[in-house]
Amino acid sequence: MKNPYYSHPAKILKIRKESPDSNLYTLQFKEAKIQKAFHFHPGQFVMAGIVGYGEGPFDICSSSMETTTFDLSIRKVGKITQKIHTLEVGDTISVRGPYGHGFPMTKLNQKNLLLLGGGCGFVTMRTVILDYIKQKPKGQKIQVFFGVRSEKDFLFRQEFATWSKHVDLHLIIAEAKEKKSRYHQGVITDLFDKVKLLDNLAVIACGPPIMYKFCLARLKDYPISDEDIYLSLERRMDCGTGVCQHCAIGPYYVCKDGPVFSYGKIKDIQGAI
Ligand SMILES: Cc1cc2nc3c(=O)[nH]c(=O)nc-3n(C[C@H](O)[C@H](O)[C@H](O)COP(=O)(O)OP(=O)(O)OC[C@H]3O[C@@H](n4cnc5c(N)ncnc54)[C@H](O)[C@@H]3O)c2cc1C
Ligand code: FES
Numbered sequence: 001m002k003n004p005y006y007s008h009p010a011k012i013l014k015i016r017k018e019s020p021d022s023n024l025y026t027l028q029f030k031e032a033k034i035q036k037a038f039h040f041h042p043g044q045f046v047m048a049g050i051v052g053y054g055e056g057p058f059d060i061c062s063s064s065m066e067t068t069t070f071d072l073s074i075r076k077v078g079k080i081t082q083k084i085h086t087l088e089v090g091d092t093i094s095v096r097g098p099y100g101h102g103f104p105m106t107k108l109n110q111k112n113l114l115l116l117g118g119g120c121g122f123v124t125m126r127t128v129i130l131d132y133i134k135q136k137p138k139g140q141k142i143q144v145f146f147g148v149r150s151e152k153d154f155l156f157r158q159e160f161a162t163w164s165k166h167v168d169l170h171l172i173i174a175e176a177k178e179k180k181s182r183y184h185q186g187v188i189t190d191l192f193d194k195v196k197l198l199d200n201l202a203v204i205a206c207g208p209p210i211m212y213k214f215c216l217a218r219l220k221d222y223p224i225s226d227e228d229i230y231l232s233l234e235r236r237m238d239c240g241t242g243v244c245q246h247c248a249i250g251p252y253y254v255c256k257d258g259p260v261f262s263y264g265k266i267k268d269i270q271g272a273i
Contacts (some may be wrong), residue, residue, distance in 0.1 A: 005241065007035045007047075007055070007094040008138060013069060015089055015224055019153045022075045023085060024061075027093060028068065043102025043204075043232060043260045047240040048072060048095045057237045057255070059123045059126040060098060063130035065181040073123045073155055090267055099240045100259050103128065105228055109137050111228065113145045119205025122146055122155055124232055125206060133166045141198055142167040146189030147211070149241050150175045170195055170197040192218045205225055210271050213243045216263065226264035231273070233259050233266075 014026035029035035040046075040060050049055025060105030062071035072093075076085045084093065105128075117125045125144065132142055144167050148154050151173055163169050170191050172184040184194060188211060201224055205215060212231055219229060235247035235254040249267035252258065266272040 003043060005096065007049075007051075007096040007261065009092045010048075010095045012087055012089050012091050014085075016066070018073060018157070019075075022073055022155055024073045024156075025084075025093070026071050026072055027095065028070075029095070035068065038070065038098070039067075040070070041102035042105055042131060043097040043101050043230075044126055045240075045259060046072070046095050046099065047076075047078050047237075048082055048084075048093050048098035050087075050133040051094055054080050055094065055096075056080050056098070057099075057240060059127075059232075060249070061123045062124040063134055065125055065131060065134050071126075071232070073120070073126075075120045080226050089167060097240065100255055101256035101257065103260050105131070108202050108204070108230075109140055111200050112140060113142045114128070114197060114201050114203045116145075116188060116203060116205040116207065116211070117144070117146045118157065118211040119148055119153060120208035121211070121232070121234075125204070126156055128204060129163055129167060133163070136166075143195065143198055144169045145172070145188050145191045145195075146192075147172045147174070147191075147207075149173070149218075150181065151181075160208075162223050168195075168198075188219050189214045192221075197222060202230070204230045204232075206232040209273055216273075227262050229263040230260050231266070232265055233261060236261075244253075 009030045010027040011030055013028055016024040020026050045057045045059045047055045048058050051150040059074045060070055061073050074084055084155050115125045234252050237255050238246045240255045242253045247254040248273045
């Protein structure tokens with residue numbers, strides 16, 4: 001996008017219901033030259049909303065190699081997201097960005113990856129998985145741990161069968177499962193007891209702070225450096241561009257310097273996680 005500070009209208013091409021409170025929106029900028037110039041890295045986000053209602057940060061969750069459209073998965077929690085959920089195919093969402101720093105994929109592609117996703121924090125993992133499936137990098141393997149409260153909370157459920165052909169996918173639900181369920185039961189950290197992790201591993205984690213706390217404690221048992229663990233942080237955001245200071249953590253702005261940080265970079269900042 002030429003001027004990343006401008007919002008541009010994007011048309012809703014498709015809406016897919018993902019869970020009781022989340023929809024997946026496939027969007028395309030109305031101006032062809034804006035769509036053509038829209039490139040992003042896995043882990044980056046846009047500010048999206050409706051003129052007159054406001055906007056909020058949302059991770060881009062399509063493949064970064066898809067250039068004609070892009071996807072946002074939006075959970076209905078409050079004023080803006082409720083309004084977005086009333087929109088239909090053909091309606092318009094205003095989008096500016098992409099913003100922030102995503103995952104350092106060139107560096108990460110030298111390693112096997114463990115993706116840790118909790119609840120709707122899993123959104124941004126979809127880009128990493130779709131890119132991996134498209135690129136098929138030689139020698140690299142991916143393990144995925146995705147944990148939710150109950151089965152209905154899984155995002156992208158209809159893609160699991162395809163993903164499983166390419167990545168080692170482990171799905172876990174907290175609530176009691178039916179006897180023949182294909183899911184593990186428990187919390188995401190329980191998967192560390194059930195699955196042997198790959199060697200030469202880097203970690204990407206997206207989820208609530210409580211998940212980070214317990215996963216980081218488990219990761220200490222493995223030879224993975226703090227610099228090889230990447231966390232995507234969420235903060236309330238207004239500008240998305242390092243101006244309003246709403247998303248400050250220590251010396252960093254989550255919007256501009258993140259939302260992806262290595263654990264090594266933020267582990268000593270009080271309140272960062
Ligand atoms: C970098 C980043 C990426 C994000 N990506 C996604 C995404 O891909 N999909 C998605 O559905 N949401 C995502 N979010 C969260 C999303 O931005 C908020 O849920 C949304 O802005 C809420 O707007 P609202 O007006 O509907 O809710 P509000 O009316 O503002 O708030 C409703 C409730 O949601 C809580 N809330 C609002 N914003 C946040 C937040 N950032 N984190 C935690 N709680 C919040 C409020 O405290 C309140 O309880 C992301 C947030 C960040 C910072
Ligand atoms: S959202 Fe304004 S500085 Fe980050």
